Amino acid sequence: MLSVVEGKRLHVSRSTAAEKKAQLGQFLTPERIAKFLASLFPSASGSCHLLDAGAGIGSLSVAFIERWQEGGFQFNSVELDAFEIDDTLHDLLSQSFEKYRNCGNFEVNISGDDFIHAATESLSGNLFSGAPVNYTHAILNPPYKKISSNSAHRLALRTVGIETVNLYSAFVALAVAQTAPGGQIVAIIPRSFCNGPYYRPFRNFILERACIRHMHLFESRNKAFKDDEVLQENVIIRLERGGQHGTVTITTSTDDRFNDVATHEHPFDRIVFPDDPERFIHVPTSPGKSAIELSPAVRYTLSDLGIKVSTGPVVDFRLKEYLRAMPEEGTVPLIYSSHFSSTGAVWPVPGSKKPNAILRNEATEKWLYPNGFYCVVRRFSSKEERRRVVASVVEPTAFGDHSVLGFENHINLFHENKRGLPELLARGLAVFLNTTAVDESFRCFNGHTQVNATDLKLMKYPSREALIELGEWAKQHSRITQELIDEQLGKLTA
Structure with missing residues (x-):
């Protein structure tokens, strides 16, 4: 039947x-x-x-x-x-x-x-x-x-x-x-x-x-x-x-x-x-248990570390009249996940489907962050992708002499009270988030295509000192493979 x-x-x-x-x-x-x-x-x-x-x-x-x-x-x-x-x-x-x-x-x-x-x-x-x-x-x-x-x-x-x-x-x-x-x-x-x-x-x-x-x-x-x-x-x-x-x-x-x-x-x-x-x-x-669960070194909250994570505040369709395809006088960088690659931030991107800049004025000022080092994680991925959590470092020099930056809503950014992080902390945080152990742990509770700020807020992290140590290691290497990242986390949490 x-x-x-x-x-x-x-x-x-x-x-x-x-x-x-x-x-x-x-x-x-x-x-x-x-x-x-x-x-x-x-x-x-x-x-x-x-x-x-x-x-x-x-x-x-x-x-x-x-x-x-x-x-x-x-x-x-x-x-x-x-x-x-x-x-x-x-x-x-x-x-x-x-x-x-x-x-x-x-x-x-x-x-x-x-x-x-x-x-x-x-x-x-x-x-x-x-x-x-x-x-x-x-x-x-x-x-x-x-x-x-x-x-x-x-x-x-x-x-x-x-x-x-x-x-x-x-x-x-x-x-x-x-x-x-x-x-x-x-x-x-x-x-x-x-x-x-x-x-x-x-x-x-x-x-x-x-x-x-x-x-x-x-x-x-x-x-x-x-x-x-x-x-x-x-x-x-x-x-x-x-x-x-x-x-x-x-x-x-x-x-x-x-x-x-x-x-x-x-x-x-x-x-x-x-x-x-x-x-x-x-x-x-x-x-x-996952490597993250088993490690006594990965037990700190973002609050313990003095770090906050937020969704990028610039909702582009609500501020459409202030967006510009390329930088011009009176604009500042508007950062999307497409501005990041395995080698770092690339801005502006000529011919991009996404705008590269946003006007700085009274209507947009409250949505902008001071230029500095940030760790960012894209919000959208797919289950079939190799990684669900993909982190990058925002380096202030990539955006010239601009004093403020706009972060679009499809990015999560780690910051200290809406200001940048110390460089080594930002780099270490990105290394940790890009480990296979974090990705596997994250997949155990996240079953859709979004990586929300709440998800990242509730995760456990290494100590601030350990993250800075990871950042020092990362800064010394011009090219870092997945194997090296996972090996370094293993040493840190052993």
Whole structure:
């Protein structure tokens, strides 16, 4: 039956306009992924009340039911609540369950209601919503779309204590809220919730009500929904409602064929560090601790070091009237990540698609920094790139006799109270950030294409003295390879 549903999924996926997919945040689940999600639930018996919110044509529910029919569960009955707001899919969704309707112990309820409104009304005790639901199981591929701060969805979520910025995290939070103690939630969702300030309330919500039992990563981020050309790193996660935090199983595979699944187990304090107020969720992909975790020398915060990190303050589209393609009288350098190469800063860059300068006047003055030595890290990368964290040094001589500089918003810069760093400290910081150990550690909690200032702020660093020592070493070498950088960090932290 699942292969029949898969054929329908492929037809729907290919015939649905990209605009509609984006409007609904709708990307239907491929068969192999659906079966894998269903396989993650632990064996269970008794009565099952299953939630499939954002059901599409029923791929996930069918995978779950087929596992039950094949003896993978010992339920005496299954009741399914399938929510799908796109009524053009309802006929296909209903057809997906025809095979099971003759079973006296299976019941399906298909709803075209908006899941967020239906769930929040139920949770808030609305007189017209009926008795609150307690699901034993939930299987989800929720929609992926931002929620604006004043939207009806955002306001409805706040009535039940959920503050989040995307439909996918809203669906997961509501599933957790509606699941009975001991209930199991399995979902495939973007990995962006693992870090960053916007998802901190969501992380707090689920970690206070559920425990993480399993997470699965794909090494290639464009395989899970390749039919829809989705370039998004996804994680499959299993949560247990009301469970005690303990061992977490981490699995990885190259792609959705799951032919090379590798499995490791980690204590919860390696997934969410006990002293992390942001509650970043790390996904270690090797059994041992990283070199950064193991090193007693890498234990200082930026606050300890007297260093701050900020996002570049110049948002170019907001200051468009003051930007200039090339330097001219009355302008100062405007620095983008494209101005940096492996050999240092190059400015200006003739023919660049990005402007090289910004007018200095009353409107722009507050966004400018004094010329000096800074360590900068570009904000955007891709998972497939060799490095996620790429640091460079701003050398004041690269920008002539200009007394101030503009840093564009796609750069993070390390500074001392909006002034430059001592030269050796800036160079040492760049060396440390460019080590393989830092990059590997960073990838454990950052699953999207952004390197945010908050991420860099919460990392641990060597002491100020050790960073200056790295800077002295770097200044003595005209060309530094990755091997030399990693070797030098090894000596420093030994």
